[in-house]
Amino acid sequence: MQSTALPNLVNAGQYSPSSRLWIYLAERPLTAQECAWVEGELKQFTNNWTAHNEALKATAEIWNQQAILLLVDESQAGASGCSIDKSVRFLEQLGASLKIDLFDRMRFAWIDEQGNVRFNTLQELPSLVEAGIIQQESLMINTLIKTLKEMEEQWLVPLHSSWQARFA
Numbered sequence: 001m002q003s004t005a006l007p008n009l010v011n012a013g014q015y016s017p018s019s020r021l022w023i024y025l026a027e028r029p030l031t032a033q034e035c036a037w038v039e040g041e042l043k044q045f046t047n048n049w050t051a052h053n054e055a056l057k058a059t060a061e062i063w064n065q066q067a068i069l070l071l072v073d074e075s076q077a078g079a080s081g082c083s084i085d086k087s088v089r090f091l092e093q094l095g096a097s098l099k100i101d102l103f104d105r106m107r108f109a110w111i112d113e114q115g116n117v118r119f120n121t122l123q124e125l126p127s128l129v130e131a132g133i134i135q136q137e138s139l140m141i142n143t144l145i146k147t148l149k150e151m152e153e154q155w156l157v158p159l160h161s162s163w164q165a166r167f168a
Contacts, residue, residue: 007063007151015059017149019073024091024102025109025119025143029065034098038062045090046070051083064117067109067141068094068102071148108164109141110134111156117141122167129159129168136160 030038042060049056049072057073070087072079079087095102106122112133120128128134140162142154159165 007069008061015057015071015073015148016075017147017152018075019071019148020079021145021147021151022070022087023141023143023145024068024070025104025107026066026068026095026098026100026102027104027107027119028100029119030062030098030100031065035062035065038068038094038098041094042068042070045087049083049086051080056083064109066117066119108143110159110164111139111141122164125164125167134159134168140164 039062042062046056046058046060049058054076056079057076058071060068060070063069068091070091091102104121107119108122108125109117109119112118125134137158137160139156140159142150142157142162144163145151145154159168
């Protein structure tokens with residue numbers, strides 16, 4: 001069973017609550033071998049990520065084999081437009097290497113009645129709601145959160161309160 005718990009980076013305790021967060025969903029789960037490779041690539045990227053030649057305090061993780069979370073603590077050095085562009089290029093290259101799209105904003109994640117994390121497209125949402133598979137109280141992963149504090153407070157929201165509700 002997949003974990004619905006908050007991602008590990010929330011519990012790190014060494015990052016400011018105002019740390020910026022980006023969430024990228026893949027269209028398929030990564031294999032164990034792919035996860036191991038991606039973790040190494042993420043670690044290398046975050047260890048060397050800079051903004052105006054200043055090291056950024058950053059971390060990243062794979063969550064439930066299908067989401068990549070990237071966090072930067074701007075209390076030390078702020079992520080500039082150029083440094084954010086670097087992260088986007090890095091993730092595009094990572095996706096290309098794995099033959100996955102990490103930038104499809106039409107994907108969402110939710111928790112089914114058994115507590116498993118599920119991933120679908122927004123095109124599938126109306127039929128899932130109509131069939132009663134996803135209900136108004138079903139918990140959705142809030143991929144629009146922008147900070148660590150928001151993740152702690154708004155990671156899971158019911159469909160009726162989520163950004164996905166307008167597509168249901």
